[in-house]
Amino acid sequence: MTTLPIEASLPALREALANRTSAVLVAPPGAGKTTRIPLALLDAPWLAGRRIVMLEPRRLAARAAARHMAATLGEAVGETVGFRVRLETRVGPRTRVEVVTEGVLTRMLQTDPALEGVGLVIFDEFHERSLAADLGLALCQQSQELLREDLRILVMSATVDAAPIAALLGDGPVIASEGRLYPxxxxxxxxxxxxxxxxxxxxxxxxxxxxxxxxxxxxxxxxxxxxxxxxxxxxxxxxxxxxxxxxxxxxxxxxxxxxxxxxxxxxxxxxxxxxxxxxxxxxxxxxxxxxxxxxxxxxxxxxxxxxxxxxxxxxxxxxxxxxxxxxxxxxxxxxxxxxxxxxxxxxxxxxxxxILEADLAPLALELAAWGVSDPGELRWLDGPPGAAFAQARALLRQLGAIEAGGAPGATGAMGAITPQGRRMAEAGLHPRLARMILEAIPLGLGDLACELAAILSERDFLRAQGMAPDADLRLRLEAMASPDCGGGAYGFAVDQAARRRILAEAKALKKVFGQKDVQGKRSPASRGADIDACGRLLSFAYPDRIGQRRPDGRFLLRNGRGASFGGHQSLGASPYLVAADLDDQGTESRILLAAPVSLEELERHFQGEIETEERVIWERAGQAVRAQQRKRLGALVLREGRLTDAAPEVIRAALLSGIREEGLAILPWTKAAEQLRQRIRFMARWEPGWPDLSDGALLARLDDWLGPSVDGMKSREDLQQIDLAGILEWMLPWEKRRELDDGAPTHIVVPSGRRAPIDYGEPDAPVLAVRLQEMFGLHDTPRLCHGRVPLTIHLLSPAQRPVQITRDLASFWREGYFAVRKDLKGRYPKHYWPEDPTAAIPTSRVRPER
Incomplete structure (x- = not known):
């Protein structure tokens, strides 16, 4: 056996694991840690004949490491050394070292939390910080703490900063190897x-x-x-x-x-x-x-x-x-x-x-299956981000994997796993795809769902010249059965290598889910009928991406986001579709893969999630209340019709809401009503105890003063029947009504004997517009509000045009009248223009009667 640099560190590593249950090994590339450490520890006394499980972040590396170690022992893979990767296992009854990857370690822990028969778990290449490694380490530590005090954990890496890992492992010892690297x-x-x-x-x-x-x-x-x-x-x-x-x-x-x-x-x-x-x-x-x-x-x-x-x-x-x-x-x-x-x-x-950037739905499902309601119960090097974990939890509830409930908040407790969720976790697929297959099996579509899951797990195997291929997923299912179905007719080519990988994946999935592989054995008609169910199957996996076509050709998704095709697509006219893949660019995503689904299918399979909404609103276009009944699936309105039995109080609330939206001008403000409102506003400006009748105050209290008068009304036309003057008068106590006539009369008798109206449009300065000649003989300005407020007098010419505006009539007679008299006498010589207006006879005629 070739001597490797890691050999020098083996005594320290053996001693560390003999005395402690956790350790960190740092060794550069080429040191030999991956293939030498597991074999070197097989005879450790504390291992006591149990197995070593080593987690590799990639399948290729796992298989290569297992083959190398087996070759070192002069054995075939599956004897002393074997491997388990997704959909492939090479272990035997004598296997002592298992190299595993992806979610295999998690599946082993979920099946046997105590890892009986395992003495050491090694996390290789931990510096890559894969989600599976972080989760596996967190679960192993809890198993070690609660169930297996003798379970050893070894973290190995080439570049990771060892201190945080050692602290996470309870200040486990750190062993460093110098390695061997040529220049x-x-x-x-x-x-x-x-x-x-x-x-x-x-x-x-x-x-x-x-x-x-x-x-x-x-x-x-x-x-x-x-x-x-x-x-x-x-x-x-x-x-x-x-x-x-x-x-x-x-x-x-x-x-x-x-x-x-x-x-x-x-x-x-x-x-x-x-x-x-x-x-x-x-x-x-x-x-x-x-x-x-x-x-x-x-x-x-x-x-x-x-x-x-x-x-x-x-x-x-x-x-x-x-x-x-x-x-x-x-x-x-x-x-x-x-x-x-x-x-x-x-x-x-x-x-x-x-873990900081990935989709956390698989992690959340594994934690629910483990029995952890809050990720904070486990020890992490980097905990799951709150927003991403909350989104993952919401998706699992929508997929039926966990129960509704749990404390609110980004990282609060989540609901317990459901029987459906446990089956999804056991499948080892993304929760979306696992749910799709499980829902498809009772419908007799499990075989097709496995094919569809395999297609969605692989990059697109259709290629088009100079453009993106058609987004319709049904074309991919057809190409799975007949690789030559595209050609010039559809304008795309089939990547045969990718197609073969998908077929192999689909076959393995069918085995996992107990589905017969009937690919190519069904009649074209039967196959076509199944393929038409593609959208229905996708809706089980992507319920949040069910899309409804808008009038402009874009789509509204169930989650409220917009989506559209980048150009002409065969699915562009579909009333409903399910988007399996979107590019997530900008405010509106581009649909890359989708399949059509019918309204009837949505109503049948999402019956429990469709909400019936009674919607009574003010419709601006028609200026009336409209009562509708809607069936909604998230942001999508599936059906709507007229609501004939809306409660009167709901109609009244909608009508009042319309008045707030349109403003008080929608009401029938007659001259009498407007004048009464202005008089009350004038009194409120100068004396306490009067109601506030400004626009803001009236709109704020609309239910109180107007609500009782609009029962049975639904439109702007109906509102014209309201007696606003009577309503405003009713708002005043009886003593205020009498006081109103005294303090803010509608008219005032001017010296000519005529009752002239007062304009209260400006509460600070009510206006009396009167011909100048009618005011002869009056020395002082008339006052309102018990003498507090002088009238603003607009003195008019015989042609009813203002020649002077004053709030001090006496001053005008003394100082301004003579200049005005000279001008008016020149323009209106037949009229009466006395030299002393305070002693003159008032008149509404050309000259006073003798």
Missing amino acids: VETRYLERRAEGPIEALVARMVREALTKEEGDILVFLPGAREIGRVAARLAEMGLEGESTRLCPLHGSLPLDAQDRAIAPSPAGVRKVVLATSIAETSLTVEGVRLVIDSGLMRVPRFSPRTAMTRLETIPVSRASADQRRGRAGRLGPGICYRLWTQPEDLRLAPQGNPE
Whole structure:
């Protein structure tokens, strides 16, 4: 057995685990921790013949680690060393080391919380901070604390800051290994990269193949970029007998992944085009050169939209160093970084833990199945964010996985898991897809639901020239049964490799859920009828994304958000659809995958969630109260009709609401009513004890003073029957009515003997408009409100035009009259213009009668 750098740390690790139940091991890439530690601890006395379970964050790494350890022992996988990954298990009765990944450890804990028969749980590559690792560690610690004091926990990592982990584990000991890394020369770009990253990567691969020796490992953000770079390299003539291009990403078949990490045949150079899957754990044989694009693709979940989108971001400093280290695992190497040194200084130190940015619905379901009502009951390195966890909890309630209730708040207690929720948790799928399959089985559509779940778990396998393929998911189901169904008729091509992966996934799901695999055995008519149920099945998984077409062609989703197609789509005219995939860009998302669903299907399957709403509102367009009955599913109005038996008090409230909306001008303000209101407002301005009849005060007390008078009324037309003057008078006590006539009379008798009306439109200055000649003989200004307020007198010419405005009549007679008299006498010579107005005879005629 080759001596590995980790060997020097084994005595300290054995001693730490002999004396403590938790420890942290920090070792750089290439030290051998993944494949050496489990075998080195098999004979530990405290293990007492029990198993070791090691959690790997990736399936490829789990299988590779198990194969390497088995080969070290000269055995086949499944004997002493085996692995369990989703939908694949290679263990036997003699297996002592199980390498597991994804949610497998969680499933083991849910089935057996005490982990009977397990002596040690190892969390490898913990620096990646996957959601499964954080959850597994939290559950293992609680199991250790409550059920298994002798259970050992070992956290291993290459770059993680050990102090917080050690503190989380109760100040467990930290063992460090120096490792062995050959020198790596790092080369940067001289200037910032511009244009497509694929073109730059292809040029650097050609340069490295020409100038340097050894195999090349290229890091790219995703499978799409890997395919583009491979196509460019093939066009350059760089793939042939002496050079082999090997894609490496998680969605590839196992044999393709194995070819990528296997040693190259003699005389053949290998170019491995990989995602971040190759950063840790895996040793890609023969690699001496690394070309790092500096990019990675990460999922980002939005609690606001309840959707996850993939973002391409710069790598962190830790990831860049991990990638660089791949060039120095087997000998001196070179790392080409496709960014400049100034850009290198701006890299973030670490990536964000997945728990801070992921969809937490699977985590919330696992906690409910574990019996934890509040995530605060467990110990976390980083706890679940409140908003994302609250959204996950709400989704689980909508899916029927947990009971309604629980304390309000972002991270408060959630309801207990339901029998349906427990079955969903056992499925090991996202809760949405698990619920879809479980609901489909009683309908005889379980087989189709498994296929649909497999399609939604994989990137889209339809390709269109120059545009996005049609969003209708039914086309994908047809292509599953008949790969040539697209062609020119539909304008898309089928990615056969992706289709094969989906078929394999669907077959495994059918086995898990006990469904017969009848793919291709049904008649076309039967298959077509099932495919037409696609929208109904999607509505079980995505009840919040049921969409209703708006008049403008866009869609309103049940959760209240808007969505639309980016261009012409076959589903654009569907009255209802279910959106399985949206791009979550801007205020209105673009629909990427969907299927139609009928109103009748929604009413049948969501009967218990449809709310009947009696809606009595003021309709501005018709200026009347409208009583409607609506059937709603969230934000969607499924049906509405006239409500004939609305309660009178509800109609009255809607009418009064309409008056508030329209304003008091909607009421029949006759001249008498308006004058009465102005007189009362005048008295309220100058004396206490009078009601406030301003617009704001009347609208605020509308129910009190107007409500009793509108019973039986529904429209603006009906309101015209109201006697507002009588209502306002009724608002005054009887003593105030008498006082009103004294303090604010409607008219005043002027010296000519005529009763002239008073205008109270301005409460601070009531106006008396009267011809100047009618005021002859009156020495002082008349006053209101018991002598407090002088009238503002508008003295008019014979043509009824103001010639003077005054509140001091005596002063006008003394100082202003003579100038006015001269002007008026010139314009109206036949009229009476005496020299002494205070002694003159008042008249409403041209001249006074003798």
